[in-house]
Amino acid sequence: MKDDVYSKPNNLLRLLAYIRPYWLSFALATLCGIVKFLVPVINNVLVGRGIDVLTAAYAGDLPRSAAWAQVTFWALLGMGLAVGSTLPVYLRSRIGARAVWSVVRDLRCDLYAHIQKLSHSFFDAHRSGSLTSRIIGDVEAVQPFLNQGLIQSWMNIVQITVVMSILFSQNVKLALLSMALIPLHVAVQRMLSWRVKANARAIRDQLAGLAGATQEKLAASTVVKTFTREDDEVQRFSEDSNSLIDLGIYNSHLNGLSQAAVTGINALAPLLILLIGGHIGIFQPGELSIGLIAQFILMQGQVYGPFERLNEMQLITANALGATDRIFDIFDTEPEIADRPGAVKAPHFTGDVRISGLTFRYPDALSPALTDFTLHIPAHTTTALVGPSGGGKTTVTHLLSRFYEWEAGTIIIDGGDIRDYTVYSLRAQVGLVPQDPMLFSGTIEENILYGRPDATPDEVRRAADQAYALGFIESLDQGFNTLLGERGIKLSGGQKQRIAIARAFLKNPAILILDEATSALDSESERIVQQALEALMRERTTLVIAHRLATVIRADQIAVITAGRVVECGRHAELLERNGLYAMLCRQQFGEQLPGAPTLD
Incomplete structure (x- = not known):
């Protein structure tokens, strides 16, 4: 003893x-x-x-x-x-x-x-x-x-x-x-x-x-x-x-x-x-x-x-x-994710992502989160990941950022295995706008600068303008110097999301991940945030995780994921014609008026 x-x-x-x-x-x-x-x-x-x-x-x-x-x-x-x-x-x-x-x-x-x-x-x-x-x-x-x-x-x-x-x-x-x-x-x-x-x-x-x-x-x-x-x-x-x-x-x-x-x-x-x-x-x-x-x-x-x-x-x-x-x-706890011997700085990505045979299990989990997962995401396109909760959608984005190490398979970006790149240089080219944006208790400017700390005040202002946030920021007494409080408690949900989008604009990533970015907003806030997101998504490879299918029906491709596998992949209309899991999910959300669903964006 x-x-x-x-x-x-x-x-x-x-x-x-x-x-x-x-x-x-x-x-x-x-x-x-x-x-x-x-x-x-x-x-x-x-x-x-x-x-x-x-x-x-x-x-x-x-x-x-x-x-x-x-x-x-x-x-x-x-x-x-x-x-x-x-x-x-x-x-x-x-x-x-x-x-x-x-x-x-x-x-x-x-x-x-x-x-x-x-x-x-x-x-x-x-x-x-x-x-x-x-x-x-x-x-x-x-x-x-x-x-x-x-x-x-x-x-x-x-x-x-x-x-x-x-x-x-x-x-x-x-x-x-x-x-x-x-x-x-x-x-x-x-x-x-x-x-x-x-x-x-x-x-x-x-x-x-x-x-x-x-x-x-x-x-x-x-x-x-x-x-x-x-x-x-x-x-x-x-x-x-x-x-x-x-x-x-x-x-x-x-x-x-x-x-x-x-x-x-x-x-x-x-x-x-x-x-x-x-x-x-x-x-x-x-x-x-x-x-x-x-x-x-x-x-x-x-x-x-x-x-x-x-x-x-x-x-x-x-x-x-x-x-x-x-x-x-x-x-004494070593990082599970570390640079491989001989890892190099990642080149500037165009954003062509190929995921092949990916198998991954969370620590202490009884069953794999992903099993033989395969998906091609062409550069400068928008791919929506949809499907039942717990299917593995968020796990895919975590592995793309190398938050975890997987058991089998590869993730290739622009022809290079992401494990051959330094972790820092890989993540520097991946941006995230989550459902609940994490803002810190500093000023609005400091929160936007988190995307790129060496940005100039003009660049911060431009990012806020691109995110449709400049108007409400300038209406505040202290403007960009307004203190947000813990987790940005002084802002509405839509305002916090636009600050997060401005942060992503400033980072200017080659690959963008939107994780239920508008699901918690009211209709008016969602409309404004959706405009900002569409501007952010231009000329980028974008992965959109969504349960509300109305927000992704115009995606270049929709991957339907369940039990850690891609079971369907295609455009909205193609997947409806197949009358598979995606069509069932659409009927659950839109009723039987499926032909009218594309107008709901």
Whole structure:
């Protein structure tokens, strides 16, 4: 069980590798921190010597003027050290913070960049809220470890080394006595450490799941309110939150055991010195002075203080290592779709697409989504993909963009296998206008620029005009600088769709995919959007996924797909004459007035 919960050693080394560019800052911060801890140690020595001077003065063995001079010297020296240590304390905080936050930034950016490279199947299997938790929460958990766990660990090691060196130089017996309880201290922490680590990982996993569910429901607030499920969602959230209570209580239980052990040991240590040291001082008065005994008693805080801080850091470290495992679990996930060895940049496509014998199965699916799928899409033509839901229409477009890897078959564009091209250069020539356009919470201009970030303002304006969006954009107070809100919530469905079309115009792809692009619009919005789409489709190879057949009856060819195969292919009139599945679908939508159906475009 312990092996399952200990952090993978290589993950810790990989985390420490992020420190390498900032090693000097970490070293300086540690050095300044060592000064902070050493000043009290030195002052304890000075206090011990001062007590010996006072004892000698009281006994009459030292003139009072000489005693006062020495006491004054030791006191002023200690005050000077205390005042002088304030600058290193400030520098330790400032330098350490810059180094730590730089590492956190690098780790977070690398994690986000890696997630962006992962394949569609990864996002199918992970909630966006859970991924957000890893990018934000798990990386954030590393920050206390770097600051308190890493830097202070070195500070504590140096402090223990210096203190024990001083104690052994003063008196070997008392120094060994000072170490007597250290094995007990280490044994207690060792016994608890793996349990703390396991519980910390469980808490982070639970929080990630809660974050995923919460983000999902908040994003669907309209659905929740429409179905009046607010109370149910509150109850579900409460139940999920309750599961964290036991983990939190157990975490406090472990922390309480650790603190109780530390408190007891820290309380016993000076008393042990008083008991044994006092016995030696009483019965062997020449061996130990009162000042030395007092010095050793005071030093116990510096001997066991680092262990107490290490106990506090154990929780921070355990939490960080649990988060580190989760972070590097993502890093260790390889993209399923990657450039082949020797892949080249795709040439500019004319858009002749030949799909031959394509077979594909989604991960963990029982049956294939496509089986021996074959279809020719001539360049600069419009091909409609129609058929029952779940037949494989959207899957075809996903494979055309190489979102997934298929089992058998080929996809050829302009005579070249798309797997011989780099993924980036292939997708750069494929545009998408989905049913529910994803707009971001920036400005209208920023959303259109997503199609081509280096476009000029004139090009953005021209794209908006081509998408029949310029009129409504200029009617807004802020025009292109209007903030859209999350998912473009401030715009109507038709307006959002026209922004998405403008984005596609700006990208200027050779191959265009329209996935139910007008199905969610009212009649007036659909008319305007349809005009924009027709302008966008000119001189491009276009695939249209549609359930409303009135929107595709003028397509150059219509491919009827069911159960992952093309069962019919031809123009509208040809397919009606065959009286097959397409004709049946038309009758379901248009009734028996099939001759009039082409006028409904």
